[in-house]
Amino acid sequence: MFWLGAEFGKAPRLASLQPALPPAMAAYEDDEDSVFPIESDADISHARTVIRQMCGLVGVRGYDAQKVVTTVSELARNIARYVGKGEMRFALDTVEQRIVIVAKDEGPGIPNLDEILAGNYKSRTGLGRGLIGCRKLADHFDIQTSARGTHVRAEFRYGK
Amino acid sequence: MSMGESVTCIPLWDCLLVPLHGDVSDVHADALVTEVLERIQRDECFGVLVDLSGVWTLDSYLCSVLARLAQAARLMGAKTVLSGMRPEIAMTLEAMGIELRGIETVATLEDALSSMGITRTRESNKSSGLERLGEREG
Ligand SMILES: Nc1ncnc2c1ncn2[C@@H]1O[C@H](COP(=O)(O)OP(=O)(O)OP(=O)(O)O)[C@@H](O)[C@H]1O
Ligand SMILES: [Mg+2]
Numbered sequence: 001m002f003w004l005g006a007e008f009g010k011a012p013r014l015a016s017l018q019p020a021l022p023p024a025m026a027a028y029e030d031d032e033d034s035v036f037p038i039e040s041d042a043d044i045s046h047a048r049t050v051i052r053q054m055c056g057l058v059g060v061r062g063y064d065a066q067k068v069v070t071t072v073s074e075l076a077r078n079i080a081r082y083v084g085k086g087e088m089r090f091a092l093d094t095v096e097q098r099i100v101i102v103a104k105d106e107g108p109g110i111p112n113l114d115e116i117l118a119g120n121y122k123s124r125t126g127l128g129r130g131l132i133g134c135r136k137l138a139d140h141f142d143i144q145t146s147a148r149g150t151h152v153r154a155e156f157r158y159g160k
Numbered sequence: 161m162s163m164g165e166s167v168t169c170i171p172l173w174d175c176l177l178v179p180l181h182g183d184v185s186d187v188h189a190d191a192l193v194t195e196v197l198e199r200i201q202r203d204e205c206f207g208v209l210v211d212l213s214g215v216w217t218l219d220s221y222l223c224s225v226l227a228r229l230a231q232a233a234r235l236m237g238a239k240t241v242l243s244g245m246r247p248e249i250a251m252t253l254e255a256m257g258i259e260l261r262g263i264e265t266v267a268t269l270e271d272a273l274s275s276m277g278i279t280r281t282r283e284s285n286k287s288s289g290l291e292r293l294g295e296r297e298g
Contacts, residue, residue, distance in 0.1 A: 041185050041187045042185070044186065045183050045185045048183055048216070049183055052216065062248045063247075063248040063251050063252065065248070066217060066248045066249060066252040067252060067255075069216070070217055070219050070252050070256070073219040074219055074220060077186070077219075077221055119257075126220055126221060126224055127220045127223065127258060129256050129257055129258050130219075130220050132256075133255070133256030133258065134256075136255050136256055136257070137252065137255055137256065
């Protein structure tokens with residue numbers, strides 16, 4: 001499994017790296033380099049751009065790419081808006097052929113998660129479709145939340 | 161679309177054409193609402209055509225912003241029509257259960273124009289083959 005390096009997408013000519021995997025992608029899960037800090041509006045945009053390029057790299061396009069990019073967008077925004085700061089990681093599992101998205105923060109957690117995922121939640125700040133929407137889009141969706149923070153993992157299969 | 165980039169609003173008779181493209185940041189989306197509403201008032205527009213054909217992704221926030229824009233524009237007497245939403249984006253919104261309630265959505269910019277009462281008429285000039293956009297009367 002390749003974790004995408006944070007330098008990914010900042011390279012001046014990303015297209016030239018194709019089809020070889022950029023060296024930055026060979027980072028490991030516990031490698032600080034593969035963390036994308038999420039705080040500002042620009043960080044959300046950057047996260048979307050990076051994951052979009054990563055999809056392109058493995059030939060994920062159209063609806064399959066939209067599902068992944070939209071999920072990243074929703075999770076990144078939730079961190080920026082409700083916590084202020086957190087981080088995301090993107091991984092490419094070329095063996096299992098899946099794209100893995102991890103979003104992590106040390107915020108206050110989501111006490112009413114069950115209500116939200118049941119679709120009974122009326123958001124004051126948005127449409128309230130972010131998390132439930134991501135769960136629908138992903139092939140595998142897992143969320144752990146407590147007073148110490150929130151950890152979301154979403155997986156998308158590709159190439160099948 | 162970077163933060164510093166300004167909102168594109170093209171006056172089209174008494175309508176505003178607003179093409180969105182690339183990555184639309186939250187800051188840009190918010191700026192869009194302010195700009196369009198100011199232009200509706202200043203230029204006395206009665207229609208807002210938001211073309212989405214160049215947009216990479218639409219997520220829950222951008223959808224809520226578009227709904228907010230349409231709602232506010234309506235209070236100012238202007239109708240909003242969205243055009244050019246790519247199929248994969250429509251499929252994503254559908255899967256997420258996001259509805260753009262209260263906003264007219266059409267396939268193409270041409271459809272959006274005709275929804276505003278603007279249609280194309282072909283010059284009947286035999287050989288010229290010229291085409292022009294004409295405003296339908298009444
Ligand atoms: N990382 C997080 N930390 C703390 N609270 C969160 C986090 N993510 C979401 N929430 C809470 O869960 C609620 C539901 O989030 P969700 O993304 O589903 O909808 P929303 O953000 O309210 O609206 P939308 O995403 O549709 O614009 C939020 O209103 C917020 O209160
Ligand atoms: Mg949200």
